[in-house]
Amino acid sequence: xxxxxxxxxxxxxxxxxxxxxxxxxxxxxxxxxxxxxxxxxxxxxxxxxxxxxxxxxxxxxxxxxxxxxxxxxxxxxxxxxxxxxxxxxxxxxxxxxxxxxxxxxxxxxxxxxxxxxxxxxxxxxxxxxxxxxxxxxxxxxxxxxxxxxxxxxxxxxxxxxxxxxxxxxxxxxxxxxxxxxxxxxxxxxxx
Amino acid sequence: xxxxxxxxxxxxxxxxxxxxxxxxxxxxxxxxxxxxxxxxxxxxxxxxxxxxxxxxxxxxxxxxxxxxxxxxxxxxxxxxxxxxxxxxxxxxxxxxxxxxxxxxxxxxxxxxxxxxxxxxxxxxxxxxxxxxxxxxxxxxxxxxxxxxxxxxxxxxxxxxxxxxxxxxxxxxxxxxxxxxxxxxxxxxxxxxxxxxxxxxxxxxxxxxxxxxxxxxxxxxxxxxxxxxxxxxxxxxxxxxxxxxxxxxxxxxxxxxxxxxxxxxxxxxxxxxxxxxxxxxxxxxxxxxxxxxxxxxxxxxxxxxxxxxxxxxxxxxxxxxxxxxxxxxxxxxxxxxxxxxxxxxxxxxxxxxxxxxxxxxxxxxxxxxxxxxxxxxxxxxxxxxxxxxxxxxxxxxxxxxxxxxxxxxxxxxxxxxxxxxxxxxxxxxxxxxxxxxxxxxxxxxxxxxxxxxxxxxxxxxxxxxxxxxxxxxxxxxxxxxxxxxxxxxxxxxxxxxxxxxxxxxxxxxxxxxxxxxxxxxxxxxxxxxxxxxxxxxxxxxxxxxxxxxxxxxxxxxxxxxxxxxxxxxxxxxxxxxxxxx
Numbered sequence: 001x002x003x004x005x006x007x008x009x010x011x012x013x014x015x016x017x018x019x020x021x022x023x024x025x026x027x028x029x030x031x032x033x034x035x036x037x038x039x040x041x042x043x044x045x046x047x048x049x050x051x052x053x054x055x056x057x058x059x060x061x062x063x064x065x066x067x068x069x070x071x072x073x074x075x076x077x078x079x080x081x082x083x084x085x086x087x088x089x090x091x092x093x094x095x096x097x098x099x100x101x102x103x104x105x106x107x108x109x110x111x112x113x114x115x116x117x118x119x120x121x122x123x124x125x126x127x128x129x130x131x132x133x134x135x136x137x138x139x140x141x142x143x144x145x146x147x148x149x150x151x152x153x154x155x156x157x158x159x160x161x162x163x164x165x166x167x168x169x170x171x172x173x174x175x176x177x178x179x180x181x182x183x184x185x186x187x188x189x190x191x
Numbered sequence: 192x193x194x195x196x197x198x199x200x201x202x203x204x205x206x207x208x209x210x211x212x213x214x215x216x217x218x219x220x221x222x223x224x225x226x227x228x229x230x231x232x233x234x235x236x237x238x239x240x241x242x243x244x245x246x247x248x249x250x251x252x253x254x255x256x257x258x259x260x261x262x263x264x265x266x267x268x269x270x271x272x273x274x275x276x277x278x279x280x281x282x283x284x285x286x287x288x289x290x291x292x293x294x295x296x297x298x299x300x301x302x303x304x305x306x307x308x309x310x311x312x313x314x315x316x317x318x319x320x321x322x323x324x325x326x327x328x329x330x331x332x333x334x335x336x337x338x339x340x341x342x343x344x345x346x347x348x349x350x351x352x353x354x355x356x357x358x359x360x361x362x363x364x365x366x367x368x369x370x371x372x373x374x375x376x377x378x379x380x381x382x383x384x385x386x387x388x389x390x391x392x393x394x395x396x397x398x399x400x401x402x403x404x405x406x407x408x409x410x411x412x413x414x415x416x417x418x419x420x421x422x423x424x425x426x427x428x429x430x431x432x433x434x435x436x437x438x439x440x441x442x443x444x445x446x447x448x449x450x451x452x453x454x455x456x457x458x459x460x461x462x463x464x465x466x467x468x469x470x471x472x473x474x475x476x477x478x479x480x481x482x483x484x485x486x487x488x489x490x491x492x493x494x495x496x497x498x499x500x501x502x503x504x505x506x507x508x509x510x511x512x513x514x515x516x517x518x519x520x521x522x523x524x525x526x527x528x529x530x531x532x533x534x535x536x537x538x539x540x541x542x543x544x545x546x547x548x549x550x551x552x553x554x555x556x557x558x559x560x561x562x563x564x565x566x567x568x569x570x571x572x573x574x575x576x577x578x579x580x581x582x583x584x585x586x587x588x589x590x591x592x593x594x595x596x597x598x599x600x601x602x603x604x605x606x607x608x609x610x611x612x613x614x615x616x617x618x619x620x621x622x623x624x625x626x627x628x629x630x631x632x633x634x635x636x637x638x639x640x641x642x643x644x645x646x647x648x649x650x651x652x653x654x655x656x657x658x659x660x661x662x663x664x665x666x667x668x669x670x671x672x673x674x675x676x677x678x679x680x681x682x683x684x685x686x687x688x689x690x691x692x693x694x695x696x697x698x699x700x701x702x703x704x705x706x707x708x709x710x711x712x713x714x715x716x717x718x719x720x721x722x723x724x725x726x727x728x729x730x731x732x733x734x735x736x737x738x739x740x741x742x743x744x745x746x747x748x749x750x751x752x753x754x755x756x757x758x759x760x761x762x763x764x765x766x767x768x769x770x771x
Contacts (some may be wrong), residue, residue, distance in 0.1 A: 016735070028597075036729065036733070037728070037729045037732035037733065038725060039724065039725040039728035039729065041721050041725060069728075071724075082615055132743055133739060133743060
């Protein structure tokens, strides 16, 4: 029997960095793109099933698309209890959104259970198609992600470029984390 | 593997029974389909190696298709960017280089021409003289034709000829005598010159032998002489300029009647005043003085008259002489008319020719000798060659043999061509077969892997067979499981009822809450406000995007920087070009 793992995926980032667009593209496998902006109210929940590369197990990512507006920040954080994985999104054309990433990451980490030692996460640089307006370079993003122990990805929701990869990475790391935990428990039980 | 093709040899292993464990059959469809199907003959089994290679039988494959055509040319290049202008510049530079090369070539040819020009000039001179000769000859022929036309008899012509010959002789003799005379005169002139030299030397020695005083006086006098000469020259010049001026003035005067008259009157006046002055002087003289003066004048006049008479006599004599000579020349002219002069000219030209020939004789001789030597060497060389050839000819094959050999050669050439073709085809075949071999190797690996998995399957199946063979036990187990499951189902059913109730209760509570919330005014207001906010944010975002795109459109900084950079580069290039 293949296992089905469920991972609570919290997607955070400044307003209008393209979180909802990214998730929409992920959901529809790149067939749809939110052409006009529509502010997210509170949290939108959606589910994405991901087949793992090296295993028959399946990871279901429950994607919590949080509102980026500070107005909702208190309200939204209530939904983040025990996050499985986290995805911090920023806009490469907006340095402010990049600088806010630390803040968002801290907020999510504050919500995780004390027992959990690691929280797999990715840093997603969105809107890389706007090369002319780009303000945050790839090197900056990479070094920041490394310092925060996140995996760095560059994508463009508009161009459907590199959208699946960060979520696949999340699923895989969640799965490996689960397996290592299961092994631990098994060894404990057996001994 | 959607483009899967069954291989022609049937070497593909049959589809294996999968049994309960699903095999990954996709992996075992090996890449035989990758083999290009252009080859009609032969297959994997090495049939191509065994079959005899006949070149003509081998069809030309589609591999030799030419590349795709570029198709229709589009409109002219629309983006005239850097590369476009670079292209333009390159083409222009190429044209300029061509032009420069052309000019240098022209320059070279011109230089060569100028070098040859001198030689050509010399030759032209020679040719001109030749042309003159030929023209004379042509005149002769023309006179001959005239004679023929006028039907003068040959005897008359011969007579003429002999007469002319005679005359010619006489004239040549006279010329010779004149030449001798000229020579004598020249010798005389030389003698005179030497005499003059001697005289000069004599005077110099005289001067040197003079006393200090006399010599200094001589020098002084000499200097004075030179000065006076210079003075005279100057005066002459002045005179010339004055006469010119006078002429000019006269011309000026000539334009108007009144001025002319005034001029005449002036002249008269000047004459008259001169006369008056003279008269005045005379008046002053005493009668004796006057007589003396008159006597002197008479004497002078007498002398002058005598000299004039002498002169007139001389002139008369001369006139007579000249008349006589004129008569003589007239007589001569009657005899010889214009022909003589022409003949003299001709003879002179001949003489010139002769002279030039004598002058250039040495050079010509040398050149001829050289030519002769060269020719001799050449002859020796040719003779040697011929002797060698004679020796070789003994070893040469006969004509028929030669033909045979040529045919042989042709045949062999064709053979070589064929062989090269076959070599080519063999090479391509070799490559093909190598590819096939590679594919087969891969297939082998895959088959091995599959075999292993199949073996594992067999072992598991065998185990299962053992288990399944004990049907009784299996049945018991099955029943046990069924019973347990039934018990569980009943339990779950009961739980389900409970849960359902629970959910219903919760649902009711939820509905209730929802209703209450719906009634709440703040909630609806909040919802409305939220929607409004959403709308506003949307507008905000659109505006931001708009602003950003407009900013990008209006951002000329990059262009400006690039322009400045280009200008800078260009300036540097210019400076470099100007600096030597």
